[in-house]
Amino acid sequence: MALSTIFSALDLRDGFYQILMRESDIPLTAVSTPSGMIWEWLVMPQGLKNAPATFNRCVTHLLRSVRSRAPSYFDDVFIHSRGVDGKSEVEMHKEHIRKSFAVMRKHKHYANLKKRIFGAGEIPVLGCLVGKNGVRPDPGKVRVINEWPSPSNVKELRQFLGLAMYLYKYVSNYAGKDRPLSQLLKKDAAWV
Template sequence: MRERDIPYKAVSLPSSMLREWLVMLQGLSNVHVQLSRRGTNLLRSVRDFAPSYFDDVYVHSRAMDGKTDVEVHKVHVRKILTLMREQKFFVNLKECKFAANKIPLLGCIVGKNGVRPDPEKIQEISDWSVSVDVKGLRKFLGLAAYLHKYSRNYAKMTVHLSRRLKKNERWSSSADCQHSFEGIKKILI
């Protein structure tokens, strides 16, 4: 929170004391936008190795100039923490992962070997039973669509199931739909 805005966020307590908040309150409607904007502006100079997503900062480092990737990573983390301290950003150490080989990010696992689907999502797909209603089918196709970038021929596999979502389509369990359902599970697993 900007120092000049602190008096505007003050509240009066029952004991007649005035409480001034030094950090953003969660109940404010634009807190996420302001946090994201401030974080983006703060990290603009280090965006090459530290992208951010809302209140998360992901620091990735590679070996360079004769230094190992760990040595470079330490320099990067130090630089980020210094920037944050200067701007009065706080870090919750319980939520931090330092020198991790892979991290979960938006339903995927990001690591040295690239991006791959989260094993929990894959397990969820493999455990899914045949959907007997439109709502269940929408859930299945939604999760499958999220993971389909890791598979081939996804569009062909979903044709029969997607037809079932049309407004006046009769709901029946056909062999084509069952084959599509099992095929989608197979290519995603």
């Protein structure tokens, strides 16, 4: 996404339910209801041990032809573009979106248009904001950390440190700044 100047984010609709079960595996999903009916899943149900990995692998494989401009993570697709060869960033971005939608349509994977962002200067990606100026922390998450009450015991301190770890990528020498609080986690540490 480096050097890109315009971004879009898509959420695939119905996630696991877009993956058809292998014919031989359908009987293995049978469930008997109290009324005596037997139901079998024709699509991959949620809750199976390997369902997330299978779904992610499927989406990654289906979108491989557009991966350089539309990487995916599970049910999220991030499309990014920049102007090249005399075409504006918007023209290139529309082209990348069209190609991504064509691949998705071909494989019968559809986007949830209620959870989409088109042509933005910045999009949320895995808890961070990614834009033409790089990656930055989500201001909402930073606000929660700033407003967190002061810990008064080890359990509360662990909770705070776990939350604050979100910022380690963005704070230089995070470990050094974190050390005084981490020292309080030791068994014989004195709380003032």
